[in-house]
Amino acid sequence: MSELRYNKLVDTWTVIAVERARRPHDYPVHVYEEHGDISTCPFEYGNEDKTPPEIFAIRDPNTKPNTPGWKVRVIPNKYPAFRIEETDQSDFYCIYDKKGGFGAHEVVVETPDHNRHIENFTVDEIFDILTAYKERIRSLYMDLRIKYVQVFKNHGKDAGKSLVHSHSQIIALSQIPKIPDTIVNQSRKHFQKTSRCLLCDEIKFEMEEGDRIVYENADFLAYCPYASLFPFQVRIVPKFHSKDFYTINEQQQRNLAEILQITVRKLHKSLVNPPFNMVIYTAPPTRDFPEKPDYFIGIDRFFHWFIDILPRIVIQAGFELGTGYLINPTPPEDAAKFLREVIL
Amino acid sequence: MSELRYNKLVDTWTVIAVERARRPHDYPVHVYEEHGDISTCPFEYGNEDKTPPEIFAIRDPNTKPNTPGWKVRVIPNKYPAFRIEETDQSDFYCIYDKKGGFGAHEVVVETPDHNRHIENFTVDEIFDILTAYKERIRSLYMDLRIKYVQVFKNHGKDAGKSLVHSHSQIIALSQIPKIPDTIVNQSRKHFQKTSRCLLCDEIKFEMEEGDRIVYENADFLAYCPYASLFPFQVRIVPKFHSKDFYTINEQQQRNLAEILQITVRKLHKSLVNPPFNMVIYTAPPTRDFPEKPDYFIGIDRFFHWFIDILPRIVIQAGFELGTGYLINPTPPEDAAKFLREVIL
DSSP: OEEEEEETTTTEEEEEEGGGOOOGGGOSOOOOOSSOOGGGOTTSTTOGGGSOOOSEEEEOTTSOTTSSOEEEEEEEOSSOSSBTTSOOOEEEETTEEEEEOBEEEEEEEOOSOTTOOGGGOOHHHHHHHHHHHHHHHHHHHTSTTOOEEEEEEEESGGGTOOSSSOEEEEEEESSOOHHHHHHHHHHHHHHHHHSSOHHHHHHHHHHHHOTTEEEEOSSEEEEOOTTOSSTTOEEEEESSOOSOGGGOOHHHHHHHHHHHHHHHHHHHHHHTSOOEEEEEEOOOOOOOOTTSTTTTTTHHHHOOOEEEEEEOOSOOOHHHHHHSOEEESSOHHHHHHHHHHOOO | OEEEEEETTTTEEEEEEGGGOOOGGGOSOOOOOSSOOGGGOTTSTTOGGGSSOOSEEEEOTTSOTTSSOEEEEEEEOSSOSSBTTSOOOEEEETTEEEEEOBEEEEEEEOOSOTTOOGGGOOHHHHHHHHHHHHHHHHHHHTSTTOOEEEEEEEESGGGTOOSSSOEEEEEEESSOOHHHHHHHHHHHHHHHHHSSOHHHHHHHHHHHHOTTEEEEOSSEEEEOOTTOSSTTOEEEEESSOOSOGGGOOHHHHHHHHHHHHHHHHHHHHHHTSOOEEEEEEOOOOOOOOTTSTTTTTTHHHHOOOEEEEEEOOSOOOHHHHHHSOEEESSOHHHHHHHHHHOOO
């Protein structure tokens, strides 16, 4: 049983994930192996019974669920930080605020091939993974208790990847977490002042200026943000205004797959297979929030979905944890130039 | 020349530290060596000329500055993220907000002994290091352009330590960074509602409850916070209300040295020399803020200084970077029990 606990002093929530309860000698966590052992890997063809039953799969129509023949397979996480069986009730413990660990925690197995990683994926393969993300977000949003879905990928040990076989994760939460909430609030403030979308402004300026652009195609722009939190951070945004990642049409999805493939390959070649995290920021679903009645007014206009790719090539140390400011030793203009000039 | 750039979308600032400018092949940064080479270590007796001239030292009164004979030595960082020569001017670049890299970045060499680390320090040694922190904060606060001083220590490679020889760092900034600012605002809110100090309430409750206490002495309490952001996080707070770390008297400072020593040794023994960061949160100095005229009203009453020790034994992955929520696999009640039971 997990629970969320409110950290009042710094205004955020911690997930106490007791399913994963760890004693001192369990640390540091060393479950990652560079190649892993195929025979015991739960994400191989033939090992489908080593995972919980699949929730969604893109597979040969002549095959049955939980058997080989899939290209992408979504399953519940065996060690979930959030579970649908738990409560979403807000509660208190003496002077503290807490909340039940309701939610969902899923794993997207991106390929049946144990040794194939994202830098080798074809556009078609990435397209299929994006389909899985879209379908799962759409489906999870149908549960009215779910207030946000976070899709993310950990690539490499230093980015927190724990199983070698290429996968990403989806977590659904009973409240809008701190960073997406900040993005909503900051975008709303900008809109209330200017009647414009903050990211539309940024895209327009970046396309005029050009210095921080890494790559673009008909529908998407990849650039290193002006105040990049991480060196070589790349943001991928739709050039068209849209709040929901999961509503992209087939042509847009193909272009997104293409720009993701190019961006990842450029990072892979330039930084020599760096660990990175990928996170998708899409609008929270419109819900009835009696405690914030105006929260969603105008969100169609002011929220713009995007994807951040965050290379993990510097360590956040005491200064960063203490202040919340990050030190980035590579100006994004330089990072973008290096990445633009990578020939694939 | 560094600069601060405002990240409007997530409402924080990034430090673009160009002094450290890095090209793709400079990453990942591998400057750390387990023992380092004493002959080239700039923190050894006899190598004082390999660092910029000292700012402060606790040394044998018969010795001269920048020669051997010191016990603790404070010097400017050779690769500073902030410098006193730069501007503190708020500025803009087209649609973006930025600010000059004014500030200070100092290194506290904690011992002349290359192979001596914090878990071996005597109470007297820690007392001297605390004296250096106090003196430097007091002195830096005399510059009215300085709005906050962050003292921190990185212990171990995975906590971002880059030179083996035991040291900590002090960074002075021209604005109050995100996390201290949040702590001020959250503490003020609590005070405005209750007329009480948030941390005084927490201390009182934790002492009644007992479950999360690690250790205490006459002046200080060490406990694992209810919503610990990191597994085995330990907070050290003065039991007496005070907003300024640097005003502790000699007896209090001795007790602080003692509780720090015990806490670090318990973590060291329990988790087998874990990497950790230590950060001191002390009140920002009272300044004239025309843009926030009420900021400091009541701060004597509502701000309570504290020290956090943050073991770095789990990796923040895509979920944590994406949401701003941390997953802590060890409930603080369990962590405190393990640490209480460690016999030194």
